[in-house]
Amino acid sequence: MSLFERLKADNLDDWQAYTRHSFVKQLATGELPEHAFRTYLQQDYLFLIHFSRAYALAVYKSPRLSDMRNALEGLKAIMDVEMDLHVELCAGWGISRDELETLPEASETMAYTRFVLETGLRGDLLDLQVALAPCILGYGEIARENALAKPAGPAADAYRRWLDEYGGNDYQSVAQDFSSWTDQTAEIYMTEARFAALSEIFNQASRLEADFWQMGLKA
Numbered sequence: 001m002s003l004f005e006r007l008k009a010d011n012l013d014d015w016q017a018y019t020r021h022s023f024v025k026q027l028a029t030g031e032l033p034e035h036a037f038r039t040y041l042q043q044d045y046l047f048l049i050h051f052s053r054a055y056a057l058a059v060y061k062s063p064r065l066s067d068m069r070n071a072l073e074g075l076k077a078i079m080d081v082e083m084d085l086h087v088e089l090c091a092g093w094g095i096s097r098d099e100l101e102t103l104p105e106a107s108e109t110m111a112y113t114r115f116v117l118e119t120g121l122r123g124d125l126l127d128l129q130v131a132l133a134p135c136i137l138g139y140g141e142i143a144r145e146n147a148l149a150k151p152a153g154p155a156a157d158a159y160r161r162w163l164d165e166y167g168g169n170d171y172q173s174v175a176q177d178f179s180s181w182t183d184q185t186a187e188i189y190m191t192e193a194r195f196a197a198l199s200e201i202f203n204q205a206s207r208l209e210a211d212f213w214q215m216g217l218k219a
């Protein structure tokens, strides 16, 4: 069993509260109010900036050259692929680059991103990867679970596009590679005594992901 599968099994309720959140369910049916998705898009830009910083920290925390290369590939995937698609999606919603650059940061964005960065700063690469796992692997799972969804309504195309982006081969292989890379790090750093602390990090990050959806809904 991969470390991710173990962490998920240990935190199933919180994991599903995140991956099956009503934001996700409404996005899949198309019932999600447009202002909720717009708020999500805006804050996710800020999230991706900090998430890139967390990957840069993973380069620094890497014990081996091969880990550095994995972290660098992840950083490039966010900055050159996920971020570009995100900015394009925002443009389709009338959110300009200038607006993105000057957005006020919501406390949910701040709480989540700083938690991940702080976990990486005080810990080793495995702590950081476990803090990043709900983000990378959760979106992959959400897109797979909703692969057959047919959103209806005025924002149907944007919601389908979002699902396709994370369900596509590129993102799915980023997620698969990340899970394998985490297992390789676990071979160096993991001990049974450490599992409870890692599970706590995973739990906290999963709950912060659910809060991020909720921030969109309450907008």
Ligand SMILES: Cc1ncc(CN)c(N)n1
Residues within 6 Å of the ligand: 044, 047, 048, 134, 135, 136, 139, 209, 212
């Ligand atoms: C909040 C959040 N979590 C995860 C992802 C997917 N990388 C994202 N774009 N935004």
